[in-house]
Amino acid sequence: MGIEQQSGAGERLVSASGLAGTTMRAAVQHCYGPPSALQSSEVAIPAPGRGDVLVQVGAASVHLGDYFVMTGEPYVVRLVFGLRRPRNGIPGRDLAGVVAAVGKDVTALRPGDEVFGWSTAGTLAEYACVPADNLVPVPADVSVGDAATMPTSAMTALQALRKIANVQPGQTVLVTGASGGVGSFAVQIAKAFGAEVTGVCSTRNVDLVRSLGADHVVDYTKTDFTRAEKRYDVILDNVEAQPLAAVRRALTPTGTLIPNSGRGGRWLGPIGRIVTARVLSGFTRQQLKPFTSVGKRQDLLTLADLLTTGQVTPVIDRTYPLDEAADALRYIAAGHTRGKVVITV
Numbered sequence: 001m002g003i004e005q006q007s008g009a010g011e012r013l014v015s016a017s018g019l020a021g022t023t024m025r026a027a028v029q030h031c032y033g034p035p036s037a038l039q040s041s042e043v044a045i046p047a048p049g050r051g052d053v054l055v056q057v058g059a060a061s062v063h064l065g066d067y068f069v070m071t072g073e074p075y076v077v078r079l080v081f082g083l084r085r086p087r088n089g090i091p092g093r094d095l096a097g098v099v100a101a102v103g104k105d106v107t108a109l110r111p112g113d114e115v116f117g118w119s120t121a122g123t124l125a126e127y128a129c130v131p132a133d134n135l136v137p138v139p140a141d142v143s144v145g146d147a148a149t150m151p152t153s154a155m156t157a158l159q160a161l162r163k164i165a166n167v168q169p170g171q172t173v174l175v176t177g178a179s180g181g182v183g184s185f186a187v188q189i190a191k192a193f194g195a196e197v198t199g200v201c202s203t204r205n206v207d208l209v210r211s212l213g214a215d216h217v218v219d220y221t222k223t224d225f226t227r228a229e230k231r232y233d234v235i236l237d238n239v240e241a242q243p244l245a246a247v248r249r250a251l252t253p254t255g256t257l258i259p260n261s262g263r264g265g266r267w268l269g270p271i272g273r274i275v276t277a278r279v280l281s282g283f284t285r286q287q288l289k290p291f292t293s294v295g296k297r298q299d300l301l302t303l304a305d306l307l308t309t310g311q312v313t314p315v316i317d318r319t320y321p322l323d324e325a326a327d328a329l330r331y332i333a334a335g336h337t338r339g340k341v342v343i344t345v
């Protein structure tokens with residue numbers, strides 16, 4: 001039976017089951033810092049605004065960007081997330097779970113619906129406030145754990161391959177970091193687009209990357225793809241282990257290279273490399289296109305379709321309980337993730 005609540009924002013909320021209380025468990029940070037700065041705390045359940053949905057989080061996933069925001073490094077992230085301390089004390093962006101309550105203006109979702117999506121208000125918690133437009137239904141027969149892996153990493157892979165590189169059937173696509181969060185989705189999505197896909201990974205991940213559908217696998221511990229004969233129409237370089245000039249050698253004369261590593265210096269992160277690629281792009285027929293992925297509901301619906309048809313199956317490396325979120329972020333930062341890391345709530 002539905003109950004009505006009055007939110008702090010004065011909005012009428014409708015909840016299917018009622019909330020267990022007014023507080024929730026969350027991973028909380030009061031200042032920028034290493035994972036040890038994260039504390040498991042009891043905080044107030046957030047109150048959704050008119051267009052928001054309160055989601056009872058079933059699973060959240062973490063990625064390198066969450067680590068950057070938690071540590072406040074590269075420092076440039078502080079311009080967006082808070083100069084002295086994180087504006088929002090709960091990390092995490094991706095989630096899947098059940099609608100617990102909806103704001104007054106939300107008509108497309110009802111309490112009890114299973115949804116997945118992204119929120120900038122923090123998802124490493126029992127509840128998260130999410131704009132309704134950032135959520136889509138979890139497809140039938142897909143677990144919340146699998147759905148939670150998708151929003152940032154799979155959307156980045158999709159946008160890189162579809163919007164930025166416009167991958168066409170028959171094109172040759174090379175993905176570095178093919179065993180990572182973005183790469184494991186990129187291999188599968190490029191295959192779904194009909195491309196001939198080469199994945200670059202280490203020896204221990206060769207079988208994994210092949211199982212994702214890669215036509216060819218390059219073990220980077222044995223072979224340097226930039227020194228081989230083969231040229232690619234599209235390179236999605238999630239690692240940027242080699243200099244831009246070397247990677248361009250592996251690109252066709254009019255091919256598209258997407259340098260996509262977020263790692264870099266302490267102050268500006270990858271910005272120097274991004275500027276270099278953009279400037280160089282003006283002097284060559286090759287397309288050098290670093291980009292920043294943007295959350296788009298339509299893309300999430302495309303990803304939901306790819307999940308439903310089985311063209312994309314998330315790889316889950318490790319699962320951590322909410323109280324061990326700090327360990328999950330530590331693991332992500334080490335850079336050896338195989339697929340995605342999920343926090344179960």
Ligand SMILES: NC(=O)c1ccc[n+]([C@@H]2O[C@H](COP(=O)([O-])OP(=O)(O)OC[C@H]3O[C@@H](n4cnc5c(N)ncnc54)[C@H](OP(=O)(O)O)[C@@H]3O)[C@@H](O)[C@H]2O)c1
Pocket residue numbers: 063064065152153156176177178179180181182183200201202204205220238239241260261262263291292293294332334335336337338339
């Ligand atoms: N443009 C955007 O908006 C956007 C959005 C999201 C993420 N990103 C960026 O995308 C990049 C990839 O993210 P991710 O989540 O997939 O995690 P990641 O931590 O960068 O990638 C981990 C994977 O890369 C493999 N790897 C390490 N060195 C390699 C090398 N030299 N060649 C090939 N593979 C190598 C690792 O396996 P081994 O250790 O076994 O080799 C591991 O499986 C990140 O730098 C992130 O910042 C960009």
